[in-house]
Amino acid sequence: MRQAAPTTTFMDTGHDHAHCLDEALDRAAALCADRGVRLTALRRRVLELVWGGHKPLGAYDILETLKAERRGAAPPTVYRALDFLRTHGLVHRIESQNSFVGCPDPNKPHGGQFLICRTCGLAAELNDSGVDQAIRKSAAKAGFSVGRPIIEIQGLCPHCRKKG
Amino acid sequence: MRQAAPTTTFMDTGHDHAHCLDEALDRAAALCADRGVRLTALRRRVLELVWGGHKPLGAYDILETLKAERRGAAPPTVYRALDFLRTHGLVHRIESQNSFVGCPDPNKPHGGQFLICRTCGLAAELNDSGVDQAIRKSAAKAGFSVGRPIIEIQGLCPHCRKKG
């Protein structure tokens, strides 16, 4: 085990984000090494951009930055990197926003549970077993076999509630 | 009150769908009358198409049908009708599929909880208070104020499990 439990709640605005980022990149490198897959410079860079903050980024936002750095970056450049990162659980897609955010806990396979602030745009990943169990129970009642649960809760984060 | 509690689980393949559809249109007419808003021919027709089955439809699928019926139907034609229907809770958007499905219970305001079969594409709307409570509890722990919860559970419906 390389890391202690990663962040799952809203960060202070002034938290040490460089630390989050470094840890995320270290986890990714370790995970890819374990699985014998390649965290190439491009994939690493895209992951870095996604972890640039706790606010989900659009694919074309990422592309804008890449274009300034690499000759000929195009949509497939970023979508392919994102596909790789998602396959390995390093990044989640926020379905309700067409955006992407780093996963703080890529080793544990899970669907995403997100709290998303409608004011500041920050997203926090939950992974609440109570929610998961309630869903499984409810699905079971309908005779439904649960594959990938998508949970995206729009609302107000603690900071924006106070300022509100 | 015009109607008894509407469907919330997976329908038999051979259920009386004409009945579902009629009830949905009646509910919509009553709701619009109550609220003093207009269920125009276009809006009614789009709702009818969305309720053509229990499988969510894409906006451009709806558009294809409309084009055959109305001169000059274009994307705004269908998106505007869908916006109206969504505003009044008559239709939900399935975020993970860019598709739209009729709501069986438009009077009770609620975010959508959906079970979506990855094989046959059918969607069933839940509205499980256990799930809702688990989410509220978990969000409260993070100091987050819940607005609109989006829950889309991909998996296998009872019929597709059996056919396997």
Place this chain on the structure above:
DNA sequence: GCTATAATGTTATAGTATAACACTTAAAAG
């Protein structure tokens, strides 16, 4: 080094959604 495979570059296009303005129809006011 050679070969097979994986990754990326490159061009084109598909699929989803909205902006902006013109026109028509229906409701409200007189």
Place this chain on the structure above:
DNA sequence: CTTTTAAGTGTTATACTATAACATTATAGC
């Protein structure tokens, strides 16, 4: 009943999101 006003729809153009298909380059294993 007509005028006025607002709501709804038509129409054109365009923005945003994502993938297909094929060429080229880089990497890993032999």
